[in-house]
Amino acid sequence: MRAIKLLILSITVFANTAFAQENNKKEFTSNKERTSLVSPQIQVIPIKDTKTERNYELYIELPEDYAENNTKTYPVLYYTDAVWHREILSACQEYILEDAILVGISWQLDINEDLKKERGAHVSRFRDYSISKHSNPEIQTKYQFGQANTHLDFIRNDVITYVDNTYRTDPNSRTYFGYSLSGEFGAYILMTQPDTFNNYIIGSPTIKTLVPYLSELNSKFGPYEASNRSSSLNANVFISHGSLEQEMVKPIEEFVSLLKNRQDGGLSVLKEVIEGDHGIAFPTTAIRSVTWLASLMSHVSSNNNEISFWDIPHLNNAFINTTPEDRKDGISVDTLSVSSNDRNKILKLSQEIFDGKHGNYDALLISHKNKLVFESYYKKGRINLPHGQASAVKAYTSLVLGRAIQMGYLSMEDLNKPLISFLKDVDPEKMTKGAEKITLHKALTMQGGLTIDRDAWKEIEKDSLRLKGQGLVQTLLEQSEPITSESQTYLYGNYNPMLVMTVIDAVVPGTAEDFIKRELLDKLGITNYKWSNHINGFPEAGWRASIMSRDMLKLGHLVLNKGKLNGEQLISAAYLAKATSGIVKPTQDWMPKDYRSGYFWYQTLVKVGPKSYDATFAWGGGGQRVIVIEELDLTIVISGHDGEDKIMTQISEIIIPAFVKQ
Template sequence: MKNKTGLLLLIFLVLTHSSFAQQIDSQAPEATATEAELSFRDIPYLEKAFIDVAPTDRKDGILVGKLGVDGGNKAMILALTQEIADNKYGNFDSFLIAHKGKLLFESYYRRGRIDLPHPQASATKAYTSLALGRAIQLGYLSMADLDKPLVDFLKNLDPTKFVDGVEKITLHKALTMRSGIRISKENREEFEKTPALLKGQKQVQVYLEHSIPITSDSQRFKYQFDPILVMQVIDAVVPGTAKDFIKNELLDKMGITNYGWETDVSGLPSSGSRSSMTSRNMVKWGTLVINKGKWNGEQLIPEAFITKATSRLLYTGDDEVHYGGKDVSNQGYGYFWWSADLKVGNKNYFGVSAQGGYGQIITLIEELNLMVVTTGHDNNIPYLQIIAERILPAFIK
């Protein structure tokens, strides 16, 4: 009994003197009124990390459970969390895990706040893709339209001024970053000096007038401004504006009210970056996708579109796997969603992810019914390698 008491005391001391405490009885960190007004870069770091192995039901549409009870090896995840809190990897802001439809783990570090929308960078592209899918679900477009010339949907253009080959640009090509449009940086900077030239569909007109000719050679994967084309089509085909459509038909449906989504020079919602979401809202986007386009039983996006969006429609090569490592390979791309094989032992698990620079990532492993959400401000962290090496083993029986 004496030895047992001593062991319990030792465990207590380790936990209470750790750089993080399992703050079971405390509240997740919220932004102060002052912090809410600051730019993200000016948000002060948390004094200590917040770790929750049994996330609170905040009545926000997210089901919750308990790590280790509803899935996952609690000790393995907490060991990783300790390393994140100790800054072993770099500047994480949040790290959440959902499994089988329940949020089982929630943590915040440094600039992370549960109620503060975090800049999403290029994860915005993935949300733009899903907005197009919503337009298809409601009948403003069809799946067959994905293979039609994109300019067919934009009625305010002057085709007599287009470069050759514009008809080769389909929605499918734009969604896979293969529009083939090539405009020099100098030309783009020159256009941007006169914003009036880029208002509304004039933005597309300028691109299609000043690009090199569109050919099969130019229509190779290039990570660029193709989401702009997709947002222009959304705005053209839906009733009202793309901004109102996204709010009413996607964000409101999922109960996402605390967010930011900036406006592009065209006057449309920014499509390639510049949205902000809380980490829990990222969980909602991931839930929509892992549930094949359903939210609370309602089909918001066609399953066929989700399948396309999250398929490895093309390989982008392993020369530079974003946030990868030794266990991440076969990087691919769907409709603004990345994919890769994550290796555990002798088996590969197919992972799909919305990715934003510096660590804004929603990773889905359908085979394990697993979602990992991270936010951060560090572009050198091997986020996907960490998932493969440290998180997947905790959920594989």
């Protein structure tokens, strides 16, 4: 529906523009008396700057259902240059941003009449929106450039206070919209008092000479520190310029780089280039930016896969549902049925996750008895967007191998055979001593024993032709030190998973890529995903894949149900039992001491009271986890982009105990 409305809006803007251009070619005469157009849905409220005594107006437009929902709070979109921006933003509210309050801020009403006659009713914008003073003293005296700080105080102390006290506003969803000079004003607000708004739309800002000053403001604010939430700008930023605005390109790109170089976990920046010059780009900027804004107010994205994960803006509010929606995607749903005390703990944890108290996490899903009973999204999480999986891909690769065994392309006995025996395009004579010691079992348990000089390998990687197909394994086993019992100890990394993927490609009909799609993902109804290829042309086996959080749940259900899907044995039960058992103890010091590893799946015991429960899980950096506790009939999915990744503590102490009594 939103896409249809966006199309209607685009046609309306085009038609109105064409009509205006046609009118310019003709003269219309009328002997009838003319009247001003009054818009019944817009309230015009006089407001005074309490410090400067300057008079302004607010143009307030409420959503259609505002009067009907007495308990509902609404996001607010504040926009400057109100007379110029009001009509198109009002249309955007009608067609795109239906549940938002619009607040337009006028130019000063009681401005010097001579200035108003000379430059127009908008003359106060030169003073109110500009960051710096004019270099010409005469012009500076006349127009008083550089009072953005004063105008910002007015907006913070008078405008926002009035709106929040008068209407049911959502304090977590406050947006600024500015274009051209008022876009410059938006950049100033962001770099001085970013907490004024949660979201910033900065269209074609006039910052040609201002990047050094903005950089100075950034330095004063200080660097981002993951452990210090107040060090973050905590904002979503949409910034754009017209494709023909050549003078805008460099300073805006420098400003975007300034923001992105903060590496600020709470800051999301999206830059777009809009077709046209400064004037023509405006209406498209409005539509595109408001569409972007709508995407951060809903857990359902309208962008699909059009933007990268890192460009996804943070949700203004957590989406938390104890009765998940049936999306007809192969996931059965039910209601969270735990004690009221446990339910409140889970809800409290979810809000804390959104507030960033436990790191940067994007989704938390809970399934009990193969039914999704709790679903929540935070920050960059969206119900319909794939999320990066990092090393959780290793566990998914293990399931692919289990599918190949179930279909008879490999056997359980093959796990202990030399891995190179399955590869017909390699030359064992050129390989390092002991190459035959590497079995599928050893590779799956990260005990392949490869010892590769990293610097030498970086040079080899430049020769992509050499590494194509099974050439990767050939080169790895030529470059490695001899494989010995001493070298075949646990070593975390991506060499071993790619050895496994190369075998999968060698034994299945067609390619490994086709096999993964046809025999695993398609059967699970996983269609919205990204799975990158390694330099050798095969699917990555250890990272660089993305799937939706609900689809992570499907993989967890497959493990919970011992490899069965709708009665069909999809994954070899014997293989899966071994893959999810604690075969080896990881030796990396960053792994918890009680973790064990099977075939790219991890295991640990979770203690609840006097009893312990075996938890099996896929694990990827940043917080990707598919956790299966068979005894409790429980599957938990967590996805995130957190560096420290400590969410397992909360999972173990709050979520798992809630289902022990079920």
